Amino acid sequence: MQFQSLMGRLQSRKARIGIVGLGYVGLPLALAGVDAGFSVLGFDINSARVAAINAARQVINYIGAEVMQAAQATGRMDSTCDFARLAEADVVVICVPTPITRNRDPDLSYVRETAESIAAALRPGQLVVLESTTWPGTTREVVQPVLERTGLKVGTDIFLAFSPEREDPGNGRYQTKTIPKVVGADDPQSRALAVELYAAMISEVVPVSSAAVAEAAKLTENIFRSVNIALVNELKQVYGAMGIDVWEVIEAASTKPFGYMPFYPGPGLGGHCIPVDPFYLTWRAREFGMETRFIELAGQINTAMPGFVVDRVAEALNDRAGKAMRGARILLMGAAYKKNVDDIRESPSLVLIEAIEARGAVCDFHDPHIQTIPPTREHPALTGRTSVHLSAAAVAGYDLVLIATDHDAVDYALLSQSAPIIVDTRNIMARRGLPDARVVKA
Numbered sequence: 001m002q003f004q005s006l007m008g009r010l011q012s013r014k015a016r017i018g019i020v021g022l023g024y025v026g027l028p029l030a031l032a033g034v035d036a037g038f039s040v041l042g043f044d045i046n047s048a049r050v051a052a053i054n055a056a057r058q059v060i061n062y063i064g065a066e067v068m069q070a071a072q073a074t075g076r077m078d079s080t081c082d083f084a085r086l087a088e089a090d091v092v093v094i095c096v097p098t099p100i101t102r103n104r105d106p107d108l109s110y111v112r113e114t115a116e117s118i119a120a121a122l123r124p125g126q127l128v129v130l131e132s133t134t135w136p137g138t139t140r141e142v143v144q145p146v147l148e149r150t151g152l153k154v155g156t157d158i159f160l161a162f163s164p165e166r167e168d169p170g171n172g173r174y175q176t177k178t179i180p181k182v183v184g185a186d187d188p189q190s191r192a193l194a195v196e197l198y199a200a201m202i203s204e205v206v207p208v209s210s211a212a213v214a215e216a217a218k219l220t221e222n223i224f225r226s227v228n229i230a231l232v233n234e235l236k237q238v239y240g241a242m243g244i245d246v247w248e249v250i251e252a253a254s255t256k257p258f259g260y261m262p263f264y265p266g267p268g269l270g271g272h273c274i275p276v277d278p279f280y281l282t283w284r285a286r287e288f289g290m291e292t293r294f295i296e297l298a299g300q301i302n303t304a305m306p307g308f309v310v311d312r313v314a315e316a317l318n319d320r321a322g323k324a325m326r327g328a329r330i331l332l333m334g335a336a337y338k339k340n341v342d343d344i345r346e347s348p349s350l351v352l353i354e355a356i357e358a359r360g361a362v363c364d365f366h367d368p369h370i371q372t373i374p375p376t377r378e379h380p381a382l383t384g385r386t387s388v389h390l391s392a393a394a395v396a397g398y399d400l401v402l403i404a405t406d407h408d409a410v411d412y413a414l415l416s417q418s419a420p421i422i423v424d425t426r427n428i429m430a431r432r433g434l435p436d437a438r439v440v441k442a
Contacts, residue, residue: 018089026095042079135284139211155187161194162211164218184214230298268348270337312442326360334405
């Protein structure tokens with residue numbers, strides 16, 4: 001009865017979709033739901049963000065105000081901080097953070113708290129979908145018991161599934177609606193409902209046999225990237241010692257039409273996925289007496305990259321200008337963890353600033369997408385620092401410019417003309433056709 005009723009509401013687009021967490025995952029999904037014809041009710045603990053969304057203001061730099069305005073104009077999008085309203089939703093999708101602790105153990109506090117909030121308002125006939133990346137078994141072992149403490153049973157009274165988010169912030173080629181969606185559940189009714197939900201919003205849905213398979217698929221995707229990035233980061237150092245440009249090597253290798261996929265080195269890993277997610281499997285594997293040596297080695301290599309970059313900065317100052325690190329003035333380009341976004345989560349740029357200043361240098365930053373560094377758990381001392389204005393005179397006043405993030409909205413020709421030394425971790429100067437004897441690749 002509950003299954004048929006909810007299936008009919010999904011097929012007719014009469015179902016109301018609740019989305020918990022209106023960040024880089026939840027907000028694009030909410031907009032996709034509105035586009036598909038659903039009524040969407042968003043939930044977030046950040047009252048300022050909720051107010052901005054309800055006012056149709058831009059809250060993510062690559063989602064324009066016109067998109068927000070169009071969604072609000074439908075009359076089918078509302079956002080709130082009142083979690084008691086979860087009872088209004090026929091479907092509740094959980095899009096909350098899953099960070100790791102300083103010991104690299106999973107922190108599922110946001111998932112647990114959200115599950116408790118859902119349980120407090122739970123009613124028969126609702127579908128709950130977890131999208132937050134986590135270890136295999138979380139949906140069944142963590143979320144399901146909380147929901148079933150209400151006396152409602154998954155698969156008959158209520159329904160539960162896992163569908164991993166696959167957002168790539170700032171990627172103009174792939175949007176929420178065009179990225180295939182993996183969906184897993186531990187009973188056929190929950191799986192069928194979740195497939196129906198996402199098929200209405202997304203071009204391709206990929207059902208799998210269980211929630212754990214879907215959870216493992218997401219971890220596998222990100223572990224694949226982490227290991228391969230670590231490989232090219234290591235090759236960068238090895239080839240650099242041999243006087244070989246790793247960027248040219250990768251470009252040459254990329255001409256092979258089979259058996260090779262290019263990955264690119266950088267100053268370290270950032271974002272909400274790659275530096276974090278692999279350690280969810282590492283933690284889970286220990287419960288089964290298994291070691292994850294590739295994952296842990298990749299983590300060690302990637303975590304060490306900011307230190308390698310700072311060493312290159314010190315060498316460049318000494319070799320090119322005869323200056324010590326202590327007392328030097330350095331301008332870091334880009335606080336965001338990747339190009340063209342305003343996201344600083346796990347950004348190696350913040351690690352670089354602190355490491356440079358620990359050696360006695362002054363380190364300012366410029367980022368066209370981040371005016372002020374917001375509070376972070378890992379780097380509280382950097383809170384409130386502001387981006388410096390970029391001008392020829394300003395750049396010339398620094399001893400060295402360190403390119404950590406290759407935003408498009410930066411005048412690299414100005415840097416080439418004005419900076420005494422440039423340490424480039426992204427190969428952007430060469431890619432822009434600005435090779436210069438003052439550029440040091442790192």
